[in-house]
Amino acid sequence: MSEINKKRVVVTGIGMLSSLGKNKADHINALTDNELCTRNIKRFDVNHKFYRNDKAFCIDHEYLNEISKDDKTIQFSCAVHSIDEAVKDARLTKAELKDAALVVGSSIGSGHSFTEYYKEFISTLELTDELLYLSSHSVQTITGDICKHFGIRGQSSTISTACSASANSIGRGLDLIRTGKYKTVIAGGVDIFSELAFSGFNCLHALSKTYCTPFSKTRDGLMLGDGSVFLVLEDYDHAIENKKEIYAEVLSYYFMNEAHHPTALKSDGSTVYNCMDGALKRGGITINDIDYINAHGTATPTNDGSELLGISKLLDQGDKKDVLFISSTKSQTGHCLGAAGAMEAALTILAMNHSFVPPNLLPDDHMMIDIPENVVIPRKAVKEKINTAISNSFAFGGCMTSLILKKN
Template identity: 55%
Template sequence: MKKRRIVITGMGVLSALGTDTQSHAKGIKQGRSGMKPITLFDTQHSIYRNTNACVLDKEVLETIAEDDKTLQISCGIHSITQALQDAKLSKEEISKAALVIGTSIGASHTFSEFFKQYVLGHEISDELLALSSNSAHTITGDIAAHFGINGPLCTISTACSASTNAVGRGLDMLRSGKVSKVIAGGVDIFTELAFTGFNCLQALSTTNCKPFSKSRDGLMLGDSSAFFVLEDLESAKKADKHIFAEVLSYHFFNEGYHPTSMKSDGSSVYQCMKNTLDKASIHPDQLDYVNAHGTATKVNDSSELKGIALLAQKRNSKEPLYVSSTKSMLGHCLGAAGSIELATTILGMNQHFIPPNINVDQKDFIEHPDTIAILDRTIEKHFEYAISNSFAFGGNMSSILIKNGINI
């Protein structure tokens, strides 16, 4: 039976570069860094490797979150609202839609606040006590209640591949005919718990995020929320909707190699991307761009480049395979990384530019062929096919393949 074609008709973005798709795209195209001083909690202790991150402006976060102590719920609602407006869904369509949310942080901000107050012996309010027990699935339920969504709900927390898997899950639900509309994506506003955890791992950069640069020394954390409305191509065309992109396929598996690292030879990266292409019957020659996971940690960047190089060797095209890590501008947005990077790729597709990989001083091309072009600047280019990679702790690996929606 022929697969149903699934497209994205709505998209909402919140990042360190902008509060909507257009401001976000402008910042990406300019190659602007979202790095700012962290204000959500105190970072002045000498143990911290850095005091900066790609955070939302304090005023923006306060305006959006208001009294929402979880932060996640309001930020998710903010970007989902944009996506629903794009897709022009009726109240009835929203009520029947599925909601799939990827997150890594969940409600850890309120838990952190509770724990600090408890340890310091401060009086704990009933509200904070109640909120401290919130979890990732509670956030999904609260967001669903806000929009009146009565369809299937799903929370995915596969670390940093969570929101890529959320979109992939939405693709599967639509193709199986379980629902006619899916709202999928991810939200993570990083917290003191995440920051101190990565600091203890010595994974934070002491300067800034420099993926695929020889001087890279670690990642930079980031805030974001990015969501999509997915539906059948036929229904989208019937309603004369704008189509941002077609979601062709995705692949995920658990590498089961190491708690934090991928296989150093790049074989798992290659297999994940190759399987994604094979599912859609797309040859590596047709692939134009890879939005790499690219965390700027020495081992993971090297492994990913080797895997991409293995795929590039299967190409006969004279055009190089373009690669960049937009974490250089957005930071590592943890469970929301996949969705914000997918949104960034789609915006580049629609506006005819390939996103840059900033902060590169000397490119790490060791053992990698000339068939790969790591972009240290934005280039104006129309492109049709792209993969976005998300490779997480615990061996959770996923890749998603999209096609430009302009000519569909």
């Protein structure tokens, strides 16, 4: 093994904002209490019969207005909120923050400000200075504004690989530290879904007419969610030297493009298998070492079955004797788009540190699809130790990422 691959990368700070709460403590409580935090959408009008649903996993509307104030993107303010928590959690000094790298993942990016721009332009047919300002926002602009706000002078990157964006952000952070370029990287993602995103998923018939029920036989689609989640990644030796609390180790990751379909996974599960297998091999472990998989689990008709087939193929390659727990935390957070990968990685890390398996919320009267032998998909949080886990993110356009996380 090369010296680069010997470098260990650990998580020392976590910052979170979503429908489940304002910080990581809120998220732990919501998961263990099996909370379902859907709300009526107030951000834009969803009363038209065209829409399949009028609810989503929204951040509390009043609180979102409070923190975003005059921020037209909304996303910048949410990112600042969760990065601030992560930075304080990791006890980063000004010097560490200045020298850190920043990697931001986002799918829709500035979709909200673009939508407001076009709606205003259509109604007035005038290009005011404010409209031009709104139209100039981009994901990259938000990343630059974050650097300016926190005084970050290291490398900044913006990743937009659809719904795997923030999982890839964490992977990029892993690479930046392992190559010795940085000792500290702030990595994660932010997406506050816009009218554009909601309407788009609605047009695809990907939205559920009721609730998000991953791995249910009657599943009929996803529900969107707001999310802003960032992790502080540090070189292990640097973290130990500075007496940091370590939540987990990012053991490895693997990303690929299956080049199969614009929106659907390959139905036989082969590419799901390839992605997870690639991550396991990079981490020097096998499926026998995995206690839990935080599934992509969108509750769309094709995704869940394909993912379970891929997991079955992995299990066939090993001789796992213990139970493998699987759940989709999208049943509690909704699909947070570009922030989904970081959200699910963070929830997995919190579950590791508090010895429970996150729930796959599902009413008792919903039959589950066929699951492999020795696999358990818990409908409620289960008290259980998790030492090593996989967090999957499989996005539109065939962008696939698997992260391997290990309890320190």
